[in-house]
Amino acid sequence: MPELLLFLHNFFQTLQLVCRMANFKEYKTLNLPEIDKEILQFWETQKIFDKSVNQRSLDNSFVFYEGPPSANGKPGIHHVMARTIKDVFCRFQTLKGKRVERKGGWDTHGLPIELSVEKELGITKEDIGKKISVDDYNKACRETVLRYKDLWDNITQQMGYWVDLENPYITFENNYIESVWNLLKKLYDKNLLYKGYTIQPYSPAAGTGLSSHELNQPGTYKDVKDTTIVAQFKMLKNEQSAAYFKGAEEGEVHFLAWTTTPWTLPSNTALTVGPKIDYALVQSFNQYTHKPIQVILAKGLVGKQFSGKYEAAENQNDLNNYQPGDKKIPYFILKEMKGSELVGIKYEQLMPFALPYENADQAFRVIPGDFVTTEDGTGIVHTAPTFGADDAMVAKKAGVPAMLVLDKDDNPVPLVDKQGKFRPEMGDFAGKYVKNEYYKNPPEKSVDVELAIKLKEENKAFKVEKYAHTYPHCWRTDKPVLYYPLDSWFIRATACKERMYELNKTINWKPASTGEGRFGKWLENLQDWNLSRSRFWGIPLPIWRNEDGTEEVCIGSIEQLQQEVEKANAALGLNQSVPDDLHRPYIDDVVLVSPSGKEMRRELDLIDVWFDSGSMPYAQWHYPFENEEKFKRNFPADFIAEGVDQTRGWFYTLHAIATMVHDSVAFKNVVSNGLVLDKDGKKMSKRLGNGVDPFATLDKYGADATRWYMISNSPPWDNLKFDLAGLDEVRRKFFGTLHNTYSFFALYANIDGYQYGEENIPLEERSELDRWVISLLNTLVKETEGHFADYDATPATRKIQNFVNDQLSNWYVRLSRRRFWKGEFTKDKKAAYQTLYECLLTVTKLMASVAPFYADFLYKNLTDKGSGFKESVHLEDFPEVNDNYINKNLEQQMDYAQRISSLVLSLRKKEKIRVRQPLGKILLPVLDEGFKNQVEKVKDLVLAEVNVKELEYITETEGVIKKKIKPNFRTLGRRLGPNMKLAAQTLGKFGQNEIAELEKAGGFDLNLPDGSVERLGLEDVEITSEDIPGWLVANDGPLTVALDVTMTDQLLAEGTARELINRIQNIRKESNFNVTDRIAISIEKHEAVESAVSLFGNYICNETLATDLQLMENLTEGQNVSLATDVDIKMNVVRREG
């Protein structure tokens, strides 16, 4: 009886017994979402997360920081991505024995929350304090912040993200705020906090400054046409500038400077030139007044500015012929100079409406600036420090004052007020809006146009024209934004720039380019951190000042505030107390007293919400007021991960605060993941409707398939093109195959009553196949551990997948099947079980961090009835590598077997010979003994796999192998260098004889062009077999296989017999016979089957459990069967009773 049927026989005999003693649960289908639910419940009831953390010792921590999401918005699929990465490495470290506490957190402040509240209440910022009290407004914010907390909790749970949501830090809580205040106080004490006047985007129409975030809303930059002026600034004569006045008509020389915002011209206090730029002194005539002029501008822009009416003159004398009204105006370059030569020259104020209230003598001169380009304009930049950030910067550096005048309260203010109107100092222009858009009924001529006319009349305008460019607009009012100086509190980040840069070098960035590039460059060009936000819902700046700003106090704790309040109460006769809620408006009511006895009120600003989140390492523990030990144990973080968009957000704020306050990094390793795009690579957006619902995805595909897909598809720092088809593939290919492999194991293990815990059969007593797969397994463990430890999970998942699919399932199990069928529980069978079991069990641990649900499911199925196991795979230790088990030789052997099989199958396919047809032999050219020995060990596997009778080695002595030779580039390249080409050519021309000679001599002398001789040894060349003339041959790299397709009668008959068996078995199955039923077979007499029946009758009967097989003429009953093309026969199969 063939093995299979024997096995089936046993199977049914023992079925009942088996059912009772089944150790391993069997499943019909794989339902990942179902498994998710089951495992989720298990984790919850058994508190597996807690156990996984608490079973590890406190002094072996791996510190992770959770970047707090805002629960004000719904979670998206990209959050699943980011959190998968966090989870993977935290789980991995847990398996490696680390204690990984993960405190969750919520970001609760900030603009998005204010916006959504305003939208819901149907109000705008202006209404706050009017239509709605600040008090009510803040209450509404507080209620909104955790609006979607449930959804977040759900996604967290459903995706299997382990984070402590029981005790999260929440940024609006007083404890959190107190810690933040403490940090601010420390910065204040280090003199790193100051109030400054800077140029910020400001919307006069809305009366508020705008953050860069607001300015980057879609649609804020619009194309506009503005009146632009190239103005003439009259140079003053002194020692330095005297040279430029030689021969100047009327003794006037002008600088030309261009502006797209003429309304800033009255505020001009400097002209900026590029020190390295070449400038030219040009003689010509003004096109509006026709007066002779001599002007200075960048040499490279002369042609651009002197275009249209202007025409280059041959020589200076041509200029004398010019008459006003001539069509062409001549110009001539008199002199050239470097920008650096111009620096320091003074000029006459262009529009003398006012003077800076301080250091006016330092104004109106030429200063250097690196930002000056010669792309457009004149290469000389009109500089109004009150209305340009660059302007303010270079002016400050050069000691040039800004155009600030004193208002009626003696406060310095710019010439434009906060409504966007010119101040009274501006004479005829006073009270006019600087942008026509600010008027309800705009006048015909804008301020820009009027200024242009005025300058033209005064011979101060060189050119006036319309210019199209993009300009930022307030996203709320749609009106243009002004760059306007505002009072703000700053953190002097620039003071710690170098230290931040140094510390950053010690951080392991994934990918490295983000750390060096995006983050490194950012640190190099670091600006002071503008902390101020004039908003309502956020952490209030804890600084109180007296009215003139001469006295101030920075509060660093509630206790200090308490003391100050008491002091103030005593001094001022008040009865205040520290408010229960540290937010506005309550905190604004607190009045403190200065050392000199004056009232101090809080600076009304809130702080940037980014400071909130950057404070989390300290504030999450309410440090330093509590938990000092805990904080010390958890600082800095070993690992954080967020999207790249956090580079200048959270990553920076963490780094900055840690550097400035603790002179330390905040994190040692950071993974910044890319965006999640739709399958076509487009950004997901509500507008396009191409977003992927994370809940629906998890419901349908399960968390593991989603996570596995995200990690394995591409390195997380590349953008991920999220395609549901990919999820499906992962589910089918990886999880499906793994599940089937387990099912196979469970099926037979239960039948045999296999149980783990039996004595392990020593590896050396197991078969080649077993030792091979164990070797691969150990290699896999080694490699995956390396990848995970290096925060690079993608190759780990790919290797696990390859192992499971191609090696374990499709090779080991397939080739081992017969061992599992065998009736008796032999040692070999036991070895097979143990091997497969060990592979599966190890795989659960390797995959557990990426696919926590299925891994645990499988682990539990494998270990349920065993002893000495953990409750969950997540309480396990990562597998240890056993280097002794790794046998590269064995891996090589099996690789040969797989490739030879594949080559033979490919040849069969080409010749259209099906595998069922046995063939005589395979010829394998052997170039060295080692190869032969390796193949010999897997010979039987190969022959069985490809249904060939024998494998014959042919060696060179037989002279039938056609060989190919090529140089070993790796060894030779370094030695030969430029002569490499010669070597390749020479070897390329080698015929069979030359190759044979080289082999015999063990080398070859290569004559080099310089007359010297280089000896090439055998290790310097690669000789492969290429062909066996007269045979059917296929190659795969160095492997060559020939197949003997000669068909003997014997082989043909056997092939036909196997075809017959196949058809008979089909009939058995169609007829619903029991697998143990005996049958009788009648076959219509046909010459195609005669020899098969006569030679292999017994074989056919054995395989089909037939007791009788006859060839009959004129068979009347039975069915028609197609045996081969053109061979149709009739066959009758009947069940034998009894």
Add this chain to the structure above:
RNA sequence: GCUGAUGUGGCCAAAUUGGUUUAAGGCACUCGCCUGAUACGUGAGCGAUUAGUGGUUCGAAUCCACUCGUCAGCACCA
């Protein structure tokens, strides 16, 4: 505009960091295979001047320069 990443068959993607793997593998496609744990499986096949151009080198998908495309960040300033 500036900076950075990226560009490999229709699609997703490898390539030990410069040493010809025949430029891997998968999906899709074509042609096979249901007695065998998997047809949500499996075998074979088709399909690529590695975006383009130039350079460095004995040797380039890999390094350099430029161009083009995609994405992101930073600007929009006279």
